[in-house]
Amino acid sequence: MKVKICGITDLKTAQLAVEAGADAVGFVFAESKRQIDILEAKKIIKSLPESILKIGVFVNETKERLESIFEEVGLTHLQLHGDETPEFCRSLRYPVIKAIRVKSELDIAQITQYDCDYILVDSPSGKYRGGNGTTFDWELLSTQKIDNLILAGGLTLDNVLLASDIVKPLMVDVSSGVETNGIKDEKKIKAFIKKVKLGGI
Template identity: 60%
Template sequence: MKVKICGITDIDTAVTAVSCGADAIGFVFAESKRKIDPAEARKIVDQLPAHIEKVGVFVNETKERIAEIISEAKLTMVQLHGDESPAFCESISVPVIKAFSIGSEQDLSKITGYKSQWILLDSPSGKYRGGNGTSFNWEILSGSKFPDKKVILAGGLNEENVERAIRIARPFMIDVSSGVETDGKKDKQKIKSFIDKAKSLS
């Protein structure tokens, strides 16, 4: 099982996550308590192995600004968490992870209009688009088939529930942020425990 650790803001935590087996590191450039400056993200990216995906998270940002940050921070992917259209997603120069808020089975129908190979399924928006630490009913995904998509499951995941989430949703990758934090800060032991549990289920 592939794992993305999102909301990274410092080199030490990023290196720890990678050493524990993380496959992707997420940097939030939208409004969030985990928001990072592109220059700081670049310092972290420069310390990461080439095979690790460096993902920038954006919400309703302009195409021009996304392009600037891709270049400045040396991102390999972007995650679009807003109301971006299929055409907008297709205009981005690196692979796009299109995020969808899933509250009911009907919400899955929104996915069909997007050509993005990667999709992220998250809980409905709270204060921020994503990163709110709440889960949705994974049973909605039971039996769902997106044969041409790489599904990333997000929303309220932690060491205690990740096994059940993977068993039900069968995603390609899982994405965690608040579930590996203590008092709003990334917790290295929680990162290790989460990745170990997820990888044991592969």
């Protein structure tokens, strides 16, 4: 199973995540306590291996701004956490990850409307549209077979294997679950990735 470390704000943490075995790193351009500016993200991405997915997180941005930042920063995917329609996602020239906030089965039903590169399922909105450290009812996805699924929302070292066993995602996405006092924690990042990759061994 693949791992994405989201909410990267500095070069040291990005490199640590990659060295620890992360398959993807996420940069939040939307309003967030982990928001990063374009120049800093560009500088970090230049130092990362080509094989790593570099994902930009946005909320209700214009098509022009999304594509402009994608090109300038060197992203590989646009992760959309707002009210973007299936038509809007299809209109973009670059790979899209559409985030669906899950409260009920009605939210799960939305997934089939989107033919994006990946679908990311996350907890309902808190203060921000993601990265709030809360889980949702994973059982809502237990009967679904979605090949390109990314699981996010309150994942930690303690619950990631249980969540993955129920949802069976292609990738898990963690941000606050590898932080201490709001700062990315080297030991937690390494332990989280190791647990996912080795299945708790």
